[in-house]
Structures are given as C-alpha cells and as structure tokens.
Amino acid sequence: MTDSREGRARAEISFAVNGEPKTVHVYPMERLLDVLRQHLQLTGTKEGCGEGECGSCAVLMDGILVNSCLVPVLQAAGSSVITIERLAEGGTLHLLQEAFLECGGAQCGICTPGMILAAVHLLNGTPEPTTEEIREGLSGNLCRCTGYSQIVDAVAEAAARRRTTA
Numbered sequence: 001m002t003d004s005r006e007g008r009a010r011a012e013i014s015f016a017v018n019g020e021p022k023t024v025h026v027y028p029m030e031r032l033l034d035v036l037r038q039h040l041q042l043t044g045t046k047e048g049c050g051e052g053e054c055g056s057c058a059v060l061m062d063g064i065l066v067n068s069c070l071v072p073v074l075q076a077a078g079s080s081v082i083t084i085e086r087l088a089e090g091g092t093l094h095l096l097q098e099a100f101l102e103c104g105g106a107q108c109g110i111c112t113p114g115m116i117l118a119a120v121h122l123l124n125g126t127p128e129p130t131t132e133e134i135r136e137g138l139s140g141n142l143c144r145c146t147g148y149s150q151i152v153d154a155v156a157e158a159a160a161r162r163r164t165t166a
Contacts, residue, residue: 055141058114084113105154107145
C-alpha cells in the first residue's frame with residue numbers, strides 16, 4: 001500500500017514481541033518505539049529523548065539491549081523483542097520490579113522500564129555484579145529523580161534474591 005501524500009510504501013513486517021508472533025503493516029523506517037506503543041499498544045516502553053541518549057525506550061532485541069527510538073522496525077524483522085510488559089507473569093512482579101519498588105528505584109516512571117530491562121540484561125550476563133558493574137550496566141540510562149543510588153541498590157537486591165532462590 002502506498003501513501004500518495006508521502007510517496008512511501010508500507011510493508012508487512014513480522015517479528016516476535018514478548019514471545020508472541022506479530023505482523024504489522026507500517027513504514028519500514030518507522031521507529032520500533034512507535035510501532036510498539038502505537039501499533040501494538042505496548043506503552044510500557046517510554047520515550048524520553050528520542051535520540052538514543054537516555055535509555056528510557058530500551059528493549060531487548062534478540063537478547064541485546066537496544067534503544068528502540070533508534071531502531072527502524074525493518075531491522076526488527078524476524079527478531080525477538082522483549083519489552084517491560086513481558087517481565088511480570090500472572091500478576092506477579094519480576095524480581096527486579098519488586099526490588100525497584102522496595103528500594104525506591106522507581107519514581108516518576110519514565111526511565112524505569114529501560115532501567116529494569118538494562119538490569120535484566122546485566123544480570124543475565126553477570127549474575128553476581130559488583131556495584132561498579134551495576135553502574136556500568138546501567139550507564140546508558142538517565143534518571144532525573146533518584147540520584148541512582150536507589151536504582152543500584154535495587155539491582156544489587158534483586159541479584160542477591162536471585163542467588164538465594166536459585
């Protein structure tokens with residue numbers, strides 16, 4: 001289908017989102033962020049800066065942490081995308097979500113989804129991170145509310161709980 005106003009054609013793009021196959025009819029260069037929020041109604045992923053600087057829109061694409069505001073949806077074709085909506089299962093919060101709430105790491109909520117997905121990515125590769133490794137793992141994410149110490153504490157708490165339940 002061609003949009004005569006813009007002379008651009010929409011494409012059918014298929015990928016998995018949160019474990020479910022999805023097909024969207026969108027402009028191939030549309031941002032993954034916009035497709036997730038507007039076409040798939042997954043509004044947990046937030047837009048902060050729209051320039052890849054703040055990490056608020058971070059998602060996992062094929063296990064790699066990416067800023068969805070920088071990814072054309074065409075690049076997601078055939079891939080697996082995980083958003084914040086995937087973490088809570090059956091009404092039970094993910095270990096990191098619980099720790100963010102308990103430690104005060106979630107305040108205004110704009111950076112929280114990206115921070116939590118960055119922490120998931122970190123803990124998947126480094127199950128017992130040091131404070132410095134946590135800070136490095138979250139370094140692509142900006143927060144204007146917490147001062148970061150509560151976020152670092154939350155990730156450390158989640159890592160400790162993960163060790164005791166494993």
